Amino acid sequence: MEFAELIKTPRVxxxxxxxxxxxxxxxxxxxxxxxxxxxxxxxxxxxxxxxxSNIDAIDKRFKVFCVFQISEWRLSYVNQEFAVCPxxxxxxxxxxxxxxxxxxxxxxxxxxxxxxxLSYYHKKNGMVIMRSGQPLTGTNGRRCKEDEKLINATLxxxxxxxxxxxxxxxxxxxxRAKGGGFEQEAHYPQWRRIxxxxxxxxxxxxxxxxxxxxxxxxxxxxxxWLSKLEASNWLTHIxxxxxxxxxAAQCLDREGASILIHGTEGTDxxxxxxxxxxxxxxxxSRTIRGFEALIEREWLQAGHPFQQRCAQSAYCNSKQKWxxxxxxxxxxxxxxxxxxxxxxxxxxxxxxxxLFEHAYASQFGTFLGNNESERxxxxxxxxxxxLWSWVNRPSELSKFTNPLFEANxxxxxxxxxxxxxxxxxxxxxxxxxxxxxxxxxYEEMVNIIEYNKQLQAKVNLLRRQLAxxxxxxxxxxxx
Amino acid sequence: MEFAELIKTPRVxxxxxxxxxxxxxxxxxxxxxxxxxxxxxxxxxxxxxxxxSNIDAIDKRFKVFCVFQISEWRLSYVNQEFAVCPxxxxxxxxxxxxxxxxxxxxxxxxxxxxxxxLSYYHKKNGMVIMRSGQPLTGTNGRRCKEDEKLINATLxxxxxxxxxxxxxxxxxxxxRAKGGGFEQEAHYPQWRRIxxxxxxxxxxxxxxxxxxxxxxxxxxxxxxWLSKLEASNWLTHIxxxxxxxxxAAQCLDREGASILIHGTEGTDxxxxxxxxxxxxxxxxSRTIRGFEALIEREWLQAGHPFQQRCAQSAYCNSKQKWxxxxxxxxxxxxxxxxxxxxxxxxxxxxxxxxLFEHAYASQFGTFLGNNESERxxxxxxxxxxxLWSWVNRPSELSKFTNPLFEANxxxxxxxxxxxxxxxxxxxxxxxxxxxxxxxxxYEEMVNIIEYNKQLQAKVNLLRRQLAxxxxxxxxxxxx
Numbered sequence: 001m002e003f004a005e006l007i008k009t010p011r012v013x014x015x016x017x018x019x020x021x022x023x024x025x026x027x028x029x030x031x032x033x034x035x036x037x038x039x040x041x042x043x044x045x046x047x048x049x050x051x052x053s054n055i056d057a058i059d060k061r062f063k064v065f066c067v068f069q070i071s072e073w074r075l076s077y078v079n080q081e082f083a084v085c086p087x088x089x090x091x092x093x094x095x096x097x098x099x100x101x102x103x104x105x106x107x108x109x110x111x112x113x114x115x116x117x118l119s120y121y122h123k124k125n126g127m128v129i130m131r132s133g134q135p136l137t138g139t140n141g142r143r144c145k146e147d148e149k150l151i152n153a154t155l156x157x158x159x160x161x162x163x164x165x166x167x168x169x170x171x172x173x174x175x176r177a178k179g180g181g182f183e184q185e186a187h188y189p190q191w192r193r194i195x196x197x198x199x200x201x202x203x204x205x206x207x208x209x210x211x212x213x214x215x216x217x218x219x220x221x222x223x224x225w226l227s228k229l230e231a232s233n234w235l236t237h238i239x240x241x242x243x244x245x246x247x248a249a250q251c252l253d254r255e256g257a258s259i260l261i262h263g264t265e266g267t268d269x270x271x272x273x274x275x276x277x278x279x280x281x282x283x284x285s286r287t288i289r290g291f292e293a294l295i296e297r298e299w300l301q302a303g304h305p306f307q308q309r310c311a312q313s314a315y316c317n318s319k320q321k322w323x324x325x326x327x328x329x330x331x332x333x334x335x336x337x338x339x340x341x342x343x344x345x346x347x348x349x350x351x352x353x354x355l356f357e358h359a360y361a362s363q364f365g366t367f368l369g370n371n372e373s374e375r376x377x378x379x380x381x382x383x384x385x386x387l388w389s390w391v392n393r394p395s396e397l398s399k400f401t402n403p404l405f406e407a408n409x410x411x412x413x414x415x416x417x418x419x420x421x422x423x424x425x426x427x428x429x430x431x432x433x434x435x436x437x438x439x440x441x442y443e444e445m446v447n448i449i450e451y452n453k454q455l456q457a458k459v460n461l462l463r464r465q466l467a468x469x470x471x472x473x474x475x476x477x478x479x
Numbered sequence: 480m481e482f483a484e485l486i487k488t489p490r491v492x493x494x495x496x497x498x499x500x501x502x503x504x505x506x507x508x509x510x511x512x513x514x515x516x517x518x519x520x521x522x523x524x525x526x527x528x529x530x531x532s533n534i535d536a537i538d539k540r541f542k543v544f545c546v547f548q549i550s551e552w553r554l555s556y557v558n559q560e561f562a563v564c565p566x567x568x569x570x571x572x573x574x575x576x577x578x579x580x581x582x583x584x585x586x587x588x589x590x591x592x593x594x595x596x597l598s599y600y601h602k603k604n605g606m607v608i609m610r611s612g613q614p615l616t617g618t619n620g621r622r623c624k625e626d627e628k629l630i631n632a633t634l635x636x637x638x639x640x641x642x643x644x645x646x647x648x649x650x651x652x653x654x655r656a657k658g659g660g661f662e663q664e665a666h667y668p669q670w671r672r673i674x675x676x677x678x679x680x681x682x683x684x685x686x687x688x689x690x691x692x693x694x695x696x697x698x699x700x701x702x703x704w705l706s707k708l709e710a711s712n713w714l715t716h717i718x719x720x721x722x723x724x725x726x727a728a729q730c731l732d733r734e735g736a737s738i739l740i741h742g743t744e745g746t747d748x749x750x751x752x753x754x755x756x757x758x759x760x761x762x763x764s765r766t767i768r769g770f771e772a773l774i775e776r777e778w779l780q781a782g783h784p785f786q787q788r789c790a791q792s793a794y795c796n797s798k799q800k801w802x803x804x805x806x807x808x809x810x811x812x813x814x815x816x817x818x819x820x821x822x823x824x825x826x827x828x829x830x831x832x833x834l835f836e837h838a839y840a841s842q843f844g845t846f847l848g849n850n851e852s853e854r855x856x857x858x859x860x861x862x863x864x865x866l867w868s869w870v871n872r873p874s875e876l877s878k879f880t881n882p883l884f885e886a887n888x889x890x891x892x893x894x895x896x897x898x899x900x901x902x903x904x905x906x907x908x909x910x911x912x913x914x915x916x917x918x919x920x921y922e923e924m925v926n927i928i929e930y931n932k933q934l935q936a937k938v939n940l941l942r943r944q945l946a947x948x949x950x951x952x953x954x955x956x957x958x
Contacts, residue, residue, distance in 0.1 A: 215898060222718050225897035226709035236701040342920035404923050418704035419694055419908050422901075429898050441821035444883045449927055455934035462941035469948045 003052075004033030017048065018382075072096055072154075073118060078103045082373035085113035087267060087303030089372040093118035095153035102146040109136055109144035111180060114266045116150055119274040119298065122281060127252045128154055129259055131274050131302070133266040134165075134172075137181030148187055154258050161191045162251045166244060166263035166270060168197040180264060191260070196244040198269035199237055201324050207233045208325045215428045235421050241269070242333050242416045245276030253281060253411050268326045271304050276333050283409050287346040288400065292388050295355065299327065305370035310360045327359050332424050337414045339422065344408040348442075349426050351400035356427060358387055403449040482531075483512030496527065551575055551633075552597060557582045561852035564592035566746060566782030568851040572597035574632035581625040588615055588623035590659060593745045595629055598753040598777065601760060606731045607633055608738055610753050610781070612745040613644075613651075616660030627666055633737050640670045641730045645723060645742035645749060647676040659743060670739070675723040677748035678716055680803050686712045687804045694907045714900050720748070721812050721895045724755030732760060732890050747805045750783050755812050762888050766825040767879065771867050774834065778806065784849035789839045806838050811903050816893045818901065823887040827921075828905050830879035835906060837866055882928040 015029040017038055025048075027040035036055070038048040073093050078100040080090045084107045094103060094117055106115040111133030120129040135147065155161050163183055165172055172182040172195060183193060199207070214228030229235070251257045263269045275285075275298040284290035299306075308322040331352045338345045338352075359367045365384025369375040390396060414420075423429070425438075494508040496517055504527075506519035515534070517527040552572050557579040559569045563586045573582060573596055585594040590612030599608040614626065634640050642662050644651050651661040651674060662672060678686075693707030708714070730738045742748045754764075754777040763769035778785075787801040810831045817824045817831075838846045844863025848854040869875060893899075902908070904917075 218896075220896060222715040222897040222900070223709055223712075226705060226714070230702055230705035230709070233702075235705070239701050341916050343916070343923055403927070404920050406923065417697075417699060418701040421701070437820050437822070441883050444822055444885070445924060448882070448931060452927060452931050452934065455931065455938060458938050459934060459941065462938065462945060466941060466945055466948065469945065 002033060007031050007033075073121070076100055076103060082376070085115065086373050087112055087114065087305075087371040088117070089301040089303075095150060097153040098146070098150045102150065105146040106144060106150055109142070109147050110134070111136060111262075111265050112267075114262075114303075115147075116260055119261075119302075120278050120282070122252045124253070125256050126156075127256060127258045129248060129252065129261060129274050129277060130154060131266055131270050132260065132262045134175060134180045134262055134264050135183055136179050137176060137184070138179045139176050141181075141184060143184075143187050151183075151188060151260060152190060155190055159190070159257065161258045161260065162255075163188070163191050163193045164244065164248055164251075164259055164261045164273065165193060165195045166198045166261065166273060167195060169195045171197075175264060194247070196240070196247065198240050198244060198263065198272065199233075200263070200268055200326075202321060204237060204324045204326065204329065207237055208328070210234075211428060229423065235418070235423065237329055238332055238336060238421055239416055239418060241272050241329060242276065242336065242414060242421075244269075244273050245280060245333070246413065246416060248273055248277040249280040249411065249413075252277070267302070267304050268309075268324070271298050271302055272326065272330045272333070274298055274302075275330060276337075279334060279337060280413065281411050283344075283407065286344055286408075286412075288351070288397065289392075291347060291351075292391070296388075299330075300366070301372055303371035306359060306367045307370045307374070310367070312360075328356055328427070331356050332427070335424050335426070336421055337412065340414050340420065341408070341412050342402075343404045343406045344412055345402055346405045346407075347400050348402040353426055353430075354391070354400065362387065364390065403446055481512060486510050486512070552600070555579055555582060561855070564594065565852050566591055566593065566784075566850040567596070568780040568782075574629060576632040577625070577629045581629065584625040585623060585629055588621070588626050589613070590615060590741075590744050591746070593741075593782075594626075595739055598740075598781075599757050599761070601731045603732070604735050605635075606735060606737045608727060608731065608740060608753055608756060609633060610745055610749050611739060611741045613654060613659045613741055613743050614662055615658050616655060616663070617658045618655050620660075620663060622663075622666055630667065630739060631669060634669055638669075638736065640737045640739065641734075642667070642670050642672045643723065643727055643730075643738055643740045643752065644672060644674045645677045645740065645752060646674060648674045650676075654743060673726070675719070675726065677719050677723060677742065677751065678712075679742070679747055679805075681800060683716060683803045683805065683808065686716060687807070689713075690907060708902065714897070714902065716808055717811055717815060717900055718895055718897060720751050720808060721755065721815065721893060721900075723748075723752050724759060724812070725892065725895060727752055727756040728759040728890065728892075731756070746781070746783050747788075747803070750777050750781055751805065751809045751812070753777055753781075754809060755816075758813060758816060759892065760890050762823075762886065765823055765887075765891075767830065767876065768871075770826060770830075771870070775867075778809075779845070780851055782850040785838060785846045786849045786853070789846070791839075807835055807906070810835050811906070814903050814905070815900055816891065819893050819899065820887070820891050821881075822883045822885045823891055824881055825884045825886075826879050827881040832905055832909075833870070833879065841866065843869065882925055 010031050012029045015027060015038065017025040017027070025038065025040055025046065027038050030037040030039070034052060036048075036050040036052065038050075040046070072095065074096045075091050076094045077091050078084050079088045079092060082088070082090070084104055094115075098106075103115055107113040110116070114131075114133035116130045116132040118128055119131045122128065130151075135144070136142065151161075165182055167175070172180075175181055183191065185191070185193060210228065210232035211234040214225060214232060217225065217228065248259055248261060251259045261270050261273050275294055278285045278294060278298070282290070285294045304327065305322070306327070308320075309324050309326050311320055311323050335349060335352050338349065358364065362368075363385075364387040365375070365380040366387035368380055368384070369378055375381070391400070489510050491508045494506060494517065496504040496506070504517065504519055504525065506517050509516040509518070513531060515527075515529040515531065517529075519525070551574065553575045554570050555573045556570050557563050558567045558571060561567070561569070563583055573594075577585075582594055586592040589595070593610075593612035595609045595611040597607055598610045601607065609630075614623070615621065630640075644661055646654070654660055662670065664670070664672060689707065689711035690713040693704060693711060696704065696707065727738055727740060730736045740749050740752050754773055757764045757773055757777070761769070764773045783806065784801070785806070787799075788803050788805050790799055790802050814828060814831050817828065837843065841847075842864075843866040844854070844859040845866035847859055847863070848857055854860070870879070
């Protein structure tokens with residue numbers, strides 16, 4: 001097949017070319033079998049002919065939207081200038097029945113302006129996951145009719161939904177004294193509120209410090225190691241997060257109910273739950289591109305404050321109060337599911353470890369800043385390369401591909417029994433001596449699979465040669 | 480290659496044929512490319528011609544001896560009638576310098592008549608592991624010149640050895656009150672005694688019961704699970720045993736010193752250490768046949784009382800006082816090493832699980848009885864099939880073969896850091912839901928490797944076809 005045959009869009013109008021030291025050129029981009037041609041279609045102006053073989057790398061800067069065929073949801077650009085919610089991206093998906101004015105009002109009623117937006121649409125039954133900040137009810141039990149209307153607009157006739165508050169009830173109640181709060185059932189009669197308890201901030205930080213300290217403990221005493229592992233509470237946090245994600249997934253898939261998830265700000269535990277629920281429910285999020293899109297949507301564009309949370313190395317034990325291994329806990333939860341379903345993920349453990357490393361220190365711009373607004377102000381899209389453009393190169397992708405992957409279109413339900421959860425050796429015991437041999441075993445498996453491909457190619461080649469020889473024989477014999 | 484070309488021994492004399500309802504026939508056995516022929520070489524007597532394709536199964540009943548080319552060791556049949564040591568096999572390997580009369584005297588000085596015998600010969604430097612029962616010194620510090628002579632006979636001129644007592648010093652001292660004891664350094668001046676502490680009997684039993692109970696605990700509480708795992712002490716026992724085995728292996732391989740290992744009876748912790756040291760030191764013991772031979776030599780012929788120790792299911796919590804998961808702990812230690820060196824073993828985890836199951840309940844005779852003497856009395860060799868004859872069938876072997884195996888001729892040093900040791904999911908969480916998917920992943924890997932073989936065969940076939948066609952072309956062109 002010729003390369004030209006693979007070109008789906010041979011021409012794009014209104015393309016702008018930016019180059020250092022030159023004025024921008026607007027024109028039409030044409031893609032041929034051999035060249036990329038940019039022309040301003042005006043006489044006497046430069047026309048750029050670029051030979052494909054001279055292109056070293058393509059940095060694809062993408063935004064990820066769910067595209068809906070249904071009447072019920074719409075893209076809103078109410079946050080175009082980041083004025084309504086500084087931690088939201090310029091475009092968000094909201095119920096079609098709610099206009100931008102109503103969204104502005106709801107934003108004043110939600111922590112950080114984080115009005116409820118669509119996080120995930122479950123194709124199977126049309127149920128959704130929404131996420132937001134806490135409602136600012138305060139001690140007086142303030143209401144917001146638009147907020148109530150927005151949330152109810154996502155429910156079909158006669159249906160009920162679940163609000164999953166990631167804080168225990170007493171914490172949610174205490175939040176009222178600081179102007180926060182939770183949805184009163186009287187005002188949201190179609191919704192049932194469930195409180196879970198996912199820890200936040202310094203509690204997670206302390207947990208990580210204790211865990212790393214115990215992993216590095218050289219005293220060689222089994223009791224002490226197990227006691228310290230227990231005292232770190234790290235696996236307890238993993239279990240809490242996974243349990244809440246399973247609950248969210250169950251509401252959608254088994255109860256056939258839509259859900260709204262939030263904690264206080266809606267930028268930490270909320271995102272852990274919405275993204276893990278998608279790993280459970282949506283096969284595409286278990287592929288490499290799908291998982292990249294999930295990170296982009298549910299962490300970067302959703303405004304997880306990476307710069308604050310991942311300010312210093314995870315192993316550093318002098319932490320600022322805004323630091324917290326929220327993203328690492330999410331990756332650890334994904335690893336737990338991957339370990340339980342080793343054939344259901346297109347990526348391997350190394351992919352997760354790579355993301356952990358880049359969240360803390362990276363030569364790419366992807367994880368810089370705390371939200372899309374900050375990244376725009378810093379002009380990161382112009383000044384830095386995207387991590388994804390590097391990761392998606394075939395030479396890199398091969399390192400992150402799970403050789404056992406078999407696409408599995410089912411919902412996968414991880415076990416959250418404490419016996420089923422393990423310490424993530426690849427992160428926490430990575431400098432441990434034995435992991436070298438585990439890596440070697442993995443290499444060996446990859447080699448076997450690579451050899452498989454070579455053999456298959458050889459079979460094809462030999463078959464072709466055989467067919468050619470047989471044809472030649474035929475030609476010789478026919479006259 | 481013709482089958483006939485593979486026959487190494489085409490003829491064996493003095494073979495006896497036993498058949499039900501017929502008298503035994505003695506004669507010569509001949510093996511041809513198609514038949515097995517037994518002939519008494521006398522006129523008018525039956526000659527048996529058996530077509531190979533009519534043979535369904537071969538039950539190979541083997542005894543495993545180390546065959547030495549050196550002048551320093553000999554096989555002794557002093558225990559031919561099991562009179563000197565009821566828990567030893569009829570033939571044992573002892574220093575050449577010590578005659579059978581001396582062995583009889585030494586037997587009276589060692590617990591259960593278990594005089595020191597050869598367990599392992601380290602080819603690299605000629606150092607050895609010996610094992611025995613404790614010396615019966617009693618409170619009076621009784622000596623036995625023959626015992627001292629026997630042990631010293633294994634040392635080369637000017638060399639020192641190590642006695643590894645698997646009991647802590649205070650336990651060894653207390654044993655004197657019951658007639659037991661340990662080697663006084665004054666009487667064994669060339670030997671340095673090291674005390675380790677490997678637990679025995681009901682302590683291991685209690686540990687297993689606690690562990691199984693905690694594995695089955697459904698309370699879904701992480702703290703409780705980790706506390707109970709710690710309280711069971713199972714991993715502590717694993718660590719103690721592995722540490723002592725590493726010490727033994729280090730004495731041989733790094734210190735260049737021979738060792739004698741014993742605890743009280745020399746039938747439990749002693750065998751754990753001698754067999755694990757061989758796994759560490761000897762590449763052959765990491766192959767399937769080598770590991771079978773190790774179990775045969777160091778557990779069955781060495782007189783580990785399987786019938787007593789494995790009287791009831793490991794999961795049963797009403798135990799008799801002589802029950803103890805000594806063999807399971809050994810298998811678990813092997814699994815820990817296998818997990819750390821996933822390419823160095825020819826067998827996989829399923830092989831270890833299968834051995835665990837057969838040690839407790841089996842349709843084969845291999846693990847019945849407490850020692851060779853009991854198995855002889857029960858005529859198990861005549862009345863039952865050997866487990867190995869079943870395991871070694873190609874259809875079964877394929878289930879137990881590690882697809883990642885690459886022969887590794889090195890000594891392998893496992894990490895015994897508590898962080899490196901894990902709970903053996905395949906045994907203790909085998910009914911856990913997630914293990915199903917782990918099994919599937921393993922199957923997938925095996926399938927890939929099987930497919931590899933098929934592809935390789937296809938490549939060979941196509942190459943042959945191609946070569947034939949090319950030759951035909953040549954023939955056509957030459958005239």
